[in-house]
Amino acid sequence: xxxxxxxxxxxxxxGLKAVSDFNLAFDGGELMGxxxxxxxxxxxxxxxxxxxxxxxxGEVRIEGRNLAGxxxxxxxxxxxxxxxxxxxxxxxxxxxDNIRVAHNxxxxxxxxxxxxxxxxxxxxxxxxxxxxxxxxxxxxxxxxAEELAKNLPYGLQRKVEIARALVIRPKMLLLDEPSAGMNLxxxxxxxxxxxxxxKEFQLTIWLIExxxxxxxxxxxxxxxxxxxxxxxxxxPEEIQGNPRxxxxxxxxxxx
Amino acid sequence: MSKYSLTLLSFLFFVSAVGLSWAGxxxxxxxxxxxxxxxxxxxxxxxxxxxxYMGEFSCGHAGFMAVGAYITSLLTVWFFTAxxxxxxxLLPPAWATVLFxxxxxxxxxxxxxxxxxxxxxxxxxxxxxxAIITLAVNYIVKSAIENIQPIGGARGxxxxxxxxxxxxxxxxxxxxxxxxxxFAFLTILIIKRFVSSTYGKGIIAIREDEIAAxxxxxxxxxxxxxxxxxxxxxxxxxGGLFAHILGYINPGSFGIMKSTEALVMVYLGGMGSLSGSVxxxxxxxxxxxxxxxxxxxxxxxxxxxxxxxxxFRTEGLLGHRELTDFFPRLRRIFASREEVHAAL
Numbered sequence: 001x002x003x004x005x006x007x008x009x010x011x012x013x014x015g016l017k018a019v020s021d022f023n024l025a026f027d028g029g030e031l032m033g034x035x036x037x038x039x040x041x042x043x044x045x046x047x048x049x050x051x052x053x054x055x056x057x058g059e060v061r062i063e064g065r066n067l068a069g070x071x072x073x074x075x076x077x078x079x080x081x082x083x084x085x086x087x088x089x090x091x092x093x094x095x096x097d098n099i100r101v102a103h104n105x106x107x108x109x110x111x112x113x114x115x116x117x118x119x120x121x122x123x124x125x126x127x128x129x130x131x132x133x134x135x136x137x138x139x140x141x142x143x144x145a146e147e148l149a150k151n152l153p154y155g156l157q158r159k160v161e162i163a164r165a166l167v168i169r170p171k172m173l174l175l176d177e178p179s180a181g182m183n184l185x186x187x188x189x190x191x192x193x194x195x196x197x198x199k200e201f202q203l204t205i206w207l208i209e210x211x212x213x214x215x216x217x218x219x220x221x222x223x224x225x226x227x228x229x230x231x232x233x234x235x236p237e238e239i240q241g242n243p244r245x246x247x248x249x250x251x252x253x254x255x
Numbered sequence: 256m257s258k259y260s261l262t263l264l265s266f267l268f269f270v271s272a273v274g275l276s277w278a279g280x281x282x283x284x285x286x287x288x289x290x291x292x293x294x295x296x297x298x299x300x301x302x303x304x305x306x307x308y309m310g311e312f313s314c315g316h317a318g319f320m321a322v323g324a325y326i327t328s329l330l331t332v333w334f335f336t337a338x339x340x341x342x343x344x345l346l347p348p349a350w351a352t353v354l355f356x357x358x359x360x361x362x363x364x365x366x367x368x369x370x371x372x373x374x375x376x377x378x379x380x381x382x383x384x385x386a387i388i389t390l391a392v393n394y395i396v397k398s399a400i401e402n403i404q405p406i407g408g409a410r411g412x413x414x415x416x417x418x419x420x421x422x423x424x425x426x427x428x429x430x431x432x433x434x435x436x437x438f439a440f441l442t443i444l445i446i447k448r449f450v451s452s453t454y455g456k457g458i459i460a461i462r463e464d465e466i467a468a469x470x471x472x473x474x475x476x477x478x479x480x481x482x483x484x485x486x487x488x489x490x491x492x493x494g495g496l497f498a499h500i501l502g503y504i505n506p507g508s509f510g511i512m513k514s515t516e517a518l519v520m521v522y523l524g525g526m527g528s529l530s531g532s533v534x535x536x537x538x539x540x541x542x543x544x545x546x547x548x549x550x551x552x553x554x555x556x557x558x559x560x561x562x563x564x565x566x567f568r569t570e571g572l573l574g575h576r577e578l579t580d581f582f583p584r585l586r587r588i589f590a591s592r593e594e595v596h597a598a599l
Contacts, residue, residue, distance in 0.1 A: 050470055076472040090463030093456070100453050101460045105472030107453060111481060114452040115445060121452070128453050168472060 001064045003028040003204060004172050009058035011041075011048055011228075018044045019228045022058070026172070031198060031205045033215045035239075036225035037248055042208045043085060045225075046174050050082055051075040062171065077105045081170035083161045085177045085208075091150035095141060095160050098149050099132040102164045131167060138200070139163045155186045159193070166201060173197075175207040179214045191217050216240070224248065269436050276429040288544050290432055290500045293439035294493045295536040299520035300446050300529060301489035306518070307526035308450055309482050310462025311377075312386045315393030316490050317513035319366045321506065322396060323491025324498040327362035329406060331355065331499070332414040335421055340405060348421030355422065356434065359495045366491020367484040369396075374483035393514055400506040411505025415498055435496050442489050447529055449485065458482050459527070490517075519561050525571030530578040535571070 004026040011019040019041045026032065034042050047053050049060050051072040060067045062078050070078075089098050113121040136142050139159050144152060149160060158178060165173060178194065179187045191214055198205055209215045215222060216236045224232040224239060226248040232239055239245055272289055275281045281289070298316065305313045333341040335351045346354070373392050377385045401409040422430045449455040457478045460468035469475045498504045516539070524535030542560070546553035564571070573581070 052466070052470065071474070071476075072469045073472045073474050076470065082470060084467065088464050088467035090460045090467065092463055093459060097456050097459075101456045101468070101473060102471045103453055104457045104474070109454075111449075111454065114454055115448055117448065125453060164471060 002026065002061075003063060005061045006045075006049070007059050007061070009045070009048060009060065010056050011044060011053060012056050017228050019048065019055075022225075022228075022230060024223065026204050026206070028171075028204055029202070030221065031194075031219055032207075033219035033222040034206065034208045034225060035210070035212075035215055035222060039227075040225040041228040042225055043176060044228075046082060046176055046208065049075070049174065050080065073105055076168055079169070079171035080174065081165035081168040081172070082174035083158070083165055083176055083178060085180060087154075087157045087161055089149040089157055089160055089164070091148065093149060094146055095136065095149055095152070096129075096132055096145040098160060099135060099164055099167055100128055102167045103128045103131070105168070135163045135167050139166075154181055155189075158182070158190070162193070162197070166197065171204060173203045173205045175205065175209075177208050177210060179209060179211045187211060187214060190214065194218060265440055269440070272436060273429055273432050276432050286429065286432060287500070288540065290435045290496075292537055292540045293435040294497050294500070295516075295520060295540050296439045296533050297442045297489055297493035297496075298517045299524060299532040299536045299539075300442055301486045301493070302517045303521045303524070303526065303529070303532045304446055304449070304458075304482055304486045304489075306521050307528065307532075308455075308462065309458045309479065310526075311479075312383075313389040313483075313486070314386050314518055315373075315389035315391070315396075315511075315514050316487075316517040317509040317511070318389070318393035318396040319370055319487035319490035320494035320497065320513065321400060321509035322369050322487075323362040323366040323494030324504050324509070325400060325406070325412065325494075326365045326491070327359055327495030328412055328415050328498045328504060330358045330361065331418045332412075334358070336414050336417045338414055348418070349425045351418050352422045352425050352430070355418075355430075355499075359434070359438070359492060362495040363488045363491040366494065367488030369491075370484045370487025371480060373487070374480045377479075377483075390511070390514075393509075393511060397506045397510055400509075407505070409506060411503055411507075413503040415504075416502030419499055419502065431496070431500050435500065438492055438496060442492070443529065443533065445485070445489070450529070454478075462527075519557070522561070522571050523564060525574035525576065528571070528573040528576055531571060531573035531576075534573070534578070 002025050004024075006022060006024040009019055009022040010017070022045060024032075034045065036042055044053070048055050049067070051067065051070050051074070054069065062080060065078065067075055067078065090101065093101070107124065109118070109121045109124050133142070133145065136145050139162070141156065141159060141163060144156065144160075149157065152160065162175075162178070175194070179190050182190060194205065194207075195218065197203060207215075207219070219236060222232075222234065222236055222239045223230055224242070224245050231244045231248060232242045234242070272281075276286045276289075298320065302313065302316045305311050331351060332338060334346045334354070335344055335348045337343045369392075373389060377388055400406070406412050419430060450458065457468060457473040457475075460471070460473055461475055461478060465475060494509070520535045520539050521532060523539060524531030524533070543553065543557065546556055549556060
């Protein structure tokens, strides 16, 4: 049984074919990239996997279980966490609270426990605060725990977003353009960070990326999308030499 | 010691309010104003949960208040008094002393269920749409009561005064002052505990970015449902108390004007600020009383205050902050248990 599998996934927005016949499989432990020009349908695929959209055709399975018809928070509970292309932290909440909220899917106390502050409630909240602070510590964000998320510089906000995804203890981590808006130094640091969390948390990572330096450096395998269709698949070297990929990115050569 | 200071302060206030009323030091008018302050704290704090913390826009809060007021009043009058509508009393009037809080809670529960009816269709709507739905519910509740003739229709319903008198015949203490402030403190405690739990923080995450909240594992439907039910249930409690303080209610008191008052209090105090809601409920109730000599013109002055507020301090007196953020020294008094532990 495969860790994660996407089979014959297609999605239409009205008459527009956003994704067509997309296939992919992870056995576990890979670091795979999804690239393609703007509007190729990359983020749409992430949204289909996470349950934001429901696919027109095809299926997504994690550990053999079909994700069809699940709400996003249920997909999260199955072990898929993601970050967003445009950072989507909760800006007016502290960094610590941003991390705390991500524990919501496995809260084991009820509303009444919270009202009477039962021992079960206090235990759970203590545990949540501990894991949240641990993750912040690991990610080097300890000093920012009480800061409002909106006050952090861009690079750190990305890190908080990754930290927030990590407390979900995902089997699969989906990163949507993690290097967007970063400068050269930050990108280098990001590559190191992704490698490190992958080893530390033994994650399977699937990332969308525009920045070729990051993709080629990080990914073992790359899938290229254009107009919703897979046009190439393979190792970074194979992709770089593939004429269809070059054409999709740079256009056809004029004879 | 400091962690008990807020409780101590509230307790002192409670004891002096009740004691002074009992001793006859406070005139019945002052007592009435004090009880309205309590009811208004419940209204503004509970509406703040939906409008401030969750970031939705509910503008029919008086509808839930009406449900609580009528359910509670009908039950107490039916149980404890003999009258033309329900015939002789079911239970001895003295029992009201014990049963009153339970009947009040039942009224709140029914109001919460009505809140659930509003929450379900509002899952898919935000902003303007929810505002229109809640506005419509406010009108539906008001018109429905106006058209049920057996409970007085538009003329209103009374008899709660006799219920309270019955309680006072058993033990002569200011019952309504006691229950109003007990429930006002409970309301603050409930909301405080709710929004500081990880569960309740999910509500704030919905305000900040609903899609991110859903994808990061918050069951947004359930969270909205609970917040809405809690908010309308607490408004129902406020309604039950309001009815028994006045001894007379009519559907006209639960119109759009009442909902607007609750909205004004929330925006005056600041969205997502519990101490702001309490502060503004106190200020607003007192300002309305002070402006009473102006009669109808006070409804020119009060909205004017709101306009000035929106022009010069859009976030309200304490937007998204608590009193302790402005006056850190107060932390010594108002410190929560966690903060004390953190400081140690």
